[in-house]
Amino acid sequence: MKDRSEQFVREIVIVGGGTAGWMTAAALSHKLAGTDTAIRLIESAEIGTVGVGEATLPQIREYNRLLGIDEAELMARTSATIKLGIEFRDWGRAGDHYIHPFGVHGEPIGAADFHQHWVRENATGQAGDFGSYCLAIVAARQGRFDLPPDNPASLLNAYTYAYQFDASLFAAFLADYAKERGVDRIEGKVVAVDRVAENGFIQSVTLASGEKVSGDLFVDCSGFRGLLIEQELVTGFDDWSDWLPCNRAFAVPCVTVDPVGPYTRSTARAAGWQWRIPLQHRVGNGHVYCDRYTSDQDAVDLLMNNLEGKPIADPKQLFFKAGKRRKLWSKNCVAIGLSGGFLEPLESTSIDLIQSGISNLVALFPERHCAASDVDKYNRLMDLEYDRIRDFLMLHYVLNQREEPFWRDMREMAWPDSLSEKIDAFRRRGLVPRYDHGLFQPPSWLSVFIGQNLLPEAWDPRVEAMADEERSGHLQRIRSSVANTAGEMSEHLAFVETYGAGFTGARARAS
Amino acid sequence: MSGGEQRVRRIALFGQSHELWPVAALLARELPSAIELIVVEDIEAVEPAAVTIRLDDPLLGRLGIGVEDLRATDSGLFALGVDLRDWTGDGSRFFHAGSGSLPAIEDVAIHQILLRAALTYDQPERLAYLYQPFRLPARIAEAGKFALQSGDPRSPLSLLRPTVQMDTDDYAALFRSRLGRNAMQIVQAKPKVQQIASESDRINRVVLDNDLVIEADFYIDVSGALSEALYGHAPQDWQTLADGLVFDRLLSAERTGPPNGVGRPAAARALDGGLLLTTALRNRTISELIFASGEIADEAAQKLVGSDAQPRPFDPGYLGHPWQGNLARLGGAAARFGLFLSADSLALHRQAVMLADHLPARLDMDVEAREYNRRHLLLAEHIRDGMQLPFVLNQRTDAAWSAMREHPLPESLAIRLDQFRSRGRLVTFEGEIWDEQSWIDLLIGFGVVPERHDPMARSLDMAIMARRLKKLAGAFDQALASLPV
Numbered sequence: 001m002k003d004r005s006e007q008f009v010r011e012i013v014i015v016g017g018g019t020a021g022w023m024t025a026a027a028l029s030h031k032l033a034g035t036d037t038a039i040r041l042i043e044s045a046e047i048g049t050v051g052v053g054e055a056t057l058p059q060i061r062e063y064n065r066l067l068g069i070d071e072a073e074l075m076a077r078t079s080a081t082i083k084l085g086i087e088f089r090d091w092g093r094a095g096d097h098y099i100h101p102f103g104v105h106g107e108p109i110g111a112a113d114f115h116q117h118w119v120r121e122n123a124t125g126q127a128g129d130f131g132s133y134c135l136a137i138v139a140a141r142q143g144r145f146d147l148p149p150d151n152p153a154s155l156l157n158a159y160t161y162a163y164q165f166d167a168s169l170f171a172a173f174l175a176d177y178a179k180e181r182g183v184d185r186i187e188g189k190v191v192a193v194d195r196v197a198e199n200g201f202i203q204s205v206t207l208a209s210g211e212k213v214s215g216d217l218f219v220d221c222s223g224f225r226g227l228l229i230e231q232e233l234v235t236g237f238d239d240w241s242d243w244l245p246c247n248r249a250f251a252v253p254c255v256t257v258d259p260v261g262p263y264t265r266s267t268a269r270a271a272g273w274q275w276r277i278p279l280q281h282r283v284g285n286g287h288v289y290c291d292r293y294t295s296d297q298d299a300v301d302l303l304m305n306n307l308e309g310k311p312i313a314d315p316k317q318l319f320f321k322a323g324k325r326r327k328l329w330s331k332n333c334v335a336i337g338l339s340g341g342f343l344e345p346l347e348s349t350s351i352d353l354i355q356s357g358i359s360n361l362v363a364l365f366p367e368r369h370c371a372a373s374d375v376d377k378y379n380r381l382m383d384l385e386y387d388r389i390r391d392f393l394m395l396h397y398v399l400n401q402r403e404e405p406f407w408r409d410m411r412e413m414a415w416p417d418s419l420s421e422k423i424d425a426f427r428r429r430g431l432v433p434r435y436d437h438g439l440f441q442p443p444s445w446l447s448v449f450i451g452q453n454l455l456p457e458a459w460d461p462r463v464e465a466m467a468d469e470e471r472s473g474h475l476q477r478i479r480s481s482v483a484n485t486a487g488e489m490s491e492h493l494a495f496v497e498t499y500g501a502g503f504t505g506a507r508a509r510a511s
Numbered sequence: 512m513s514g515g516e517q518r519v520r521r522i523a524l525f526g527q528s529h530e531l532w533p534v535a536a537l538l539a540r541e542l543p544s545a546i547e548l549i550v551v552e553d554i555e556a557v558e559p560a561a562v563t564i565r566l567d568d569p570l571l572g573r574l575g576i577g578v579e580d581l582r583a584t585d586s587g588l589f590a591l592g593v594d595l596r597d598w599t600g601d602g603s604r605f606f607h608a609g610s611g612s613l614p615a616i617e618d619v620a621i622h623q624i625l626l627r628a629a630l631t632y633d634q635p636e637r638l639a640y641l642y643q644p645f646r647l648p649a650r651i652a653e654a655g656k657f658a659l660q661s662g663d664p665r666s667p668l669s670l671l672r673p674t675v676q677m678d679t680d681d682y683a684a685l686f687r688s689r690l691g692r693n694a695m696q697i698v699q700a701k702p703k704v705q706q707i708a709s710e711s712d713r714i715n716r717v718v719l720d721n722d723l724v725i726e727a728d729f730y731i732d733v734s735g736a737l738s739e740a741l742y743g744h745a746p747q748d749w750q751t752l753a754d755g756l757v758f759d760r761l762l763s764a765e766r767t768g769p770p771n772g773v774g775r776p777a778a779a780r781a782l783d784g785g786l787l788l789t790t791a792l793r794n795r796t797i798s799e800l801i802f803a804s805g806e807i808a809d810e811a812a813q814k815l816v817g818s819d820a821q822p823r824p825f826d827p828g829y830l831g832h833p834w835q836g837n838l839a840r841l842g843g844a845a846a847r848f849g850l851f852l853s854a855d856s857l858a859l860h861r862q863a864v865m866l867a868d869h870l871p872a873r874l875d876m877d878v879e880a881r882e883y884n885r886r887h888l889l890l891a892e893h894i895r896d897g898m899q900l901p902f903v904l905n906q907r908t909d910a911a912w913s914a915m916r917e918h919p920l921p922e923s924l925a926i927r928l929d930q931f932r933s934r935g936r937l938v939t940f941e942g943e944i945w946d947e948q949s950w951i952d953l954l955i956g957f958g959v960v961p962e963r964h965d966p967m968a969r970s971l972d973m974a975i976m977a978r979r980l981k982k983l984a985g986a987f988d989q990a991l992a993s994l995p996v
Contacts, residue, residue, distance in 0.1 A: 007963070008966065008969070009966065031618075031967055031970065032966075032967070032969075032970055033970050034969075034970045034971075034972070035966075035969040035970045066618065110541075111540075111541040111573070111867065362967065363936070364934075364936070365965070365966040365967060366966075367963060367966070371933055371934070373926075373929050373930055373933050374930075374933070374934070377926070377930065377938065421881070424878060425878050425881070425882060428875075428878045429871075429872055429878050429879055431869070431878065431879070431882055435941060436939075436941050436942065436943065437941070458872035458873050459872060460870065460872065461518075461519065461542065461543060461546060461870050461871075461872050462541045462542065462543065462867070462870065463543075464543035464545055464546075465541065465542065465543040465544070
C-alpha cells in the first residue's frame with residue numbers, strides 16, 4: 001500500500017473568527033471529518049468583528065444542507081426571519097419602489113420569455129406592475145410565507161428564500177458547531193508571520209503570547225486589513241471605488257415598530273442608501289454613503305432620524321473600500337471574507353462571497369504544495385464571481401433618474417464594458433444576461449432593469465405571433481394565479497412560530 | 512415598439528435541404544405571420560451522409576418531435592453512442608455514450624472514491640477496470656441492448672441519453688413536414704449575386720441562378736453559398752482546427768444491407784492516417800472516411816469506403832463572428848466539425864435555437880448579432896474541445912495520430928485535462944454542451960489516471976463505501992439484465 005499521507009494537508013490555521021472564520025471552520029470540520037486534519041482558529045476578543053451582514057441570499061440554504069444544519073434550530077438561535085427578496089425604494093425616482101425577488105416573474109408564453117410579453121403588453125398600458133406576476137414579490141408584500149414546494153407544478157409556484165438573521169449569533173452558532181467537530185479555538189493576536197525561505201509559503205504565525213501556530217494551509221479571515229494575504233503576502237488590491245464609491249456606513253439596531261415583512265428594504269438617500277433588516281427581536285438599520293458627498297455627521301443624523309423605533313445601541317461607524325485582492329489564493333493562503341474583498345452590502349452578497357470562497361476551496365482542496373493549477377482555477381472562479389456581482393451592484397446606481405450630485409455622477413460615470421453591453425442589450429431588445437452558474441440570474445436583472453424604469457425599445461418579434469387578446473388573457477391568468485397562491489400562504493411570523501423557529505435567545509444558547 | 516417602420520418584415524433563408532429544413536421548421540413555427548419567410552432551397556445532390564441526434568435535443572423539443580415521430584422515419588435507428596475502435600492501439604475498444612451524472616456519495620464523486628481505492632493499493636492502472644461497472648449506458652450498448660431514458664430519476668435507466676441515426680434525406684423530410692405555416696415562400700435555386708449597400712455591410716438583395724431577385728431585411732445562410740459569394744472560400748475570421756485535427760480529406764459512401772452488428776450501430780475506427788466512421792441505419796449503412804492526404808492516397812480511401820467518388824477537402828473549424836450586418840450564418844456556413852460525435856448536427860440544432868432566441872426585432876440588429884456571436888463562440892469552443900479530446904488522448908503510433916496527440920491544446924481543453932490529470936476534477940465552463948459524465952468516462956477510459964484523488968474522499972469510510980458501491984453496481988447489473996437483446 002502506497003503511503004501518500006506526507007502530501008496531505010494535516011493542519012489548517014484560520015486567522016480570524018467572525019462570520020467568515022466560523023463559516024470556514026464549520027464547513028472544513030464537517031468535510032474533513034475523519035481525516036485527522038487539525039483545524040485551529042485564532043481570534044482575539046480584543047478585535048471586534050464587523051458583524052453587520054445580516055441579510056443573506058438563498059444559496060446559504062445549500063451551505064446548511066451540506067453541513068446538515070437544522071434550519072429551524074438555526075433560525076431560532078439567530079433570531080432569523082424569512083427573506084423573499086429586497087425592496088428598493090426611491091432608487092429610480094423618488095416614490096418608486098420594487099422588489100428584487102428570490103423567484104421568477106411569470107412563465108414563458110409560447111417561444112418567447114415572459115418579460116417580452118409583459119413589455120409588449122405594457123406598451124398598451126395594460127400590463128400592470130411587473131412584480132404582480134411574481135409569487136415571491138406578492139407574498140413579500142402581503143407579509144406571507146410558506147415553504148416552497150419541492151417540485152412545483154408550475155413555474156408560477158417556484159420561489160426560494162433566505163434569512164435575515166443576527167450575524168453575531170450566526171457566527172456563535174457555527175462556532176459551537178465547529179468546536180463540537182474538533183476545531184480548536186485559540187485566543188490570541190497574530191503579531192508575526194514566519195515563511196518558508198524557498199517558496200514563500202507561510203509556515204507559522206506567532207501570537208502576542210509568544211505561541212507559534214504552524215500549519216500547512218492558512219485561511220485569512222482577518223477582515224479588511226488582510227493580515228496574511230496583504231500585509232504579509234502583498235498580493236495587491238483591485239480598487240473599484242471609482243465604480244462603487246460608497247465607502248462608509250453607520251449601523252444601528254432599533255426596536256421593531258413596523259411589520260416584520262419577509263424582505264429587506266433598501267431606501268435611496270441623497271448620497272447613498274439606508275437598509276432595514278427586520279429580525280425577530282429587533283430591526284437592523286444602516287446608512288451606506290460616500291464621504292465625498294455628505295459629512296459623517298449628516299450621515300449619522302439621517303440614519304437616526306429615519307428609524308422606525310427607538311435605537312437600542314449607539315450607531316457604529318464602518319469604513320470600507322470596494323474592490324478585491326488581485327489573488328484571493330496566494331501560495332498556501334486563501335483569503336475568505338473581507339480579507340479577500342468587499343462589495344457593498346446592497347444585495348447581501350458578503351455572506352454569499354464567503355460561501356463561494358469556501359465551496360471553491362472545498363472543490364479545489366489542495367495538498368501541501370498547493371498545485372498551481374488549483375490556485376489558478378480558484379482565483380479565476382472567484383474573479384468571475386466578483387466581476388459579475390460588481391456589475392449587478394453597479395446597475396442599481398447607474399440606472400437612476402435622481403437629481404442629487406451623487407446620483408447624477410453615478411449615472412454619468414464611465415461604466416465597465418461588460419455592464420454597458422448588458423444595459424444596451426436590454427434597452428434595445430430586452431435581452432437579459434444568462435449564466436449557468438452566476439449568482440444573479442435573469443429574474444434579478446429584470447427586476448432592477450424594469451424596477452428602475454429601463455424598458456426595452458423593442459421586443460422579441462415572436463411575441464407578435466400571439467393575438468393581443470390571447471396575450472392579455474395569459475397575463476391575467478398568471479396574475480390571478482399568483483395572487484391566489486400568495487393569499488393562501490401563512491402570515492410570515494406565524495410561519496416562523498409554527499416552524500419551531502421562534503427566537504429562543506439566551507435560553508437556546510445556554511442549553 | 513417605437514420606430515415601427517424599422518421592423519424586420521422579411522427574412523430570407525438559404526441552404527441545402529438537410530441544413531435548411533431544421534432551421535426553417537423552427538422559424539416557421541415561431542415567427543409571427545407578419546414576418547414573411549422566404550426559403551431558398553439548394554437541391555443539388557449531396558454525398559451520402561447520416562445524422563445522429565440526441566432524443567433530448569433542444570430543437571426536437573421546440574418542434575415537438577418525439578420518439579414516435581423518429582421511429583416512423585424509414586431509416587431511423589435508435590442507439591446509445593458510438594463504438595471507438597483502435598484509438599488506444601489496435602484491438603482497443605471504448606464505447607462513448609451520453610450519460611446522466613452518476614450520484615455522488617457523501618458529496619464525493621464515484622470515480623474519486625474508486626481512485627482513492629486504486630491509489631491506496633498502489634494500482635492506479637486499475638481505475639478504468641474499477642469504474643467500468645458504473646458506465647451503464649455504455650454497458651447496455653456493448654451488450655447489444657437498448658432502452659429509452661427513464662423519466663423516473665430513481666431508475667438506473669434515467670442515466671441513458673439515447674440517440675437516433677437517420678439519413679439526411681429522412682432528416683430533412685422530417686423537419687420539412689413540420690413547417691405548418693402559410694406565409695412562406697419556397698424557392699428552389701442557388702444564390703448567384705449579392706448586392707451590398709455601399710455605405711454599410713448590409714445585403715440589399717440577392718439574385719438567384721434562376722434570375723429571381725430576393726429582397727429581405729435579414730438573411731440567413733445555413734450552408735455557405737451566400738457567404739461564399741460575399742467572403743470567398745476563406746472567410747477572414749475562420750478558426751481552423753486543421754492543426755489539431757490533421758485529416759484534410761473526406762469521402763463517404765452508402766452500403767445497402769442490414770446494420771453491421773446488432774447493438775453497435777455506430778463506430779469510429781482509427782486507422783493509420785485516418786478515421787472511418789460507420790453509421791448503421793435501419794436498412795443500410797453510411798460510411799465516412801476522414802484522412803490525411805499525406806498518409807492515405809485517394810485510391811486507398813476509395814477502397815476503404817467502397818466508393819468511386821472523389822474525396823473532398825475537409826477543413827474543420829468555425830467562424831468567430833458568424834452574424835455580420837444583416838447576414839447570420841449557421842450550419843456549415845458558420846462551423847464545420849464533421850460527423851464524428853454528430854458534431855455538425857449538434858452545432859446546427861444549437862445554432863438554430865440560439866438564432867430563434869435572438870431574432871432581430873429591427874433593422875438595427877447589432878445587439879442581437881453581438882449576443883448570437885458570443886454564444887456561438889462558446890458553442891463552437893465546447894464542440895471543439897469535446898471532439899478533440901479523444902484525438903488528444905489517442906495512443907496510436909502512426910504519424911497523423913501522433914501529431915494530433917502532441918499538438919498544443921486550446922486553453923480550455925488544456926485546463927480541463929490538467930485539472931483531471933492532477934486531481935480527477937472535471938472543470939466545466941459556461942454553456943457546457945457535453946455530459947460531464949461522458950467527459951469523465953472518456954478520460955478514464957482512455958487511460959488518464961489522476962495523480963491524486965479529491966482530498967474529501969479521505970473522509971469516507973471505505974468499508975462502507977465498498978458496500979454502497981457494490982449495491983449501486985448491483986442495481987446497474989439488474990437494470991442491464993432486465994433489458995432484452
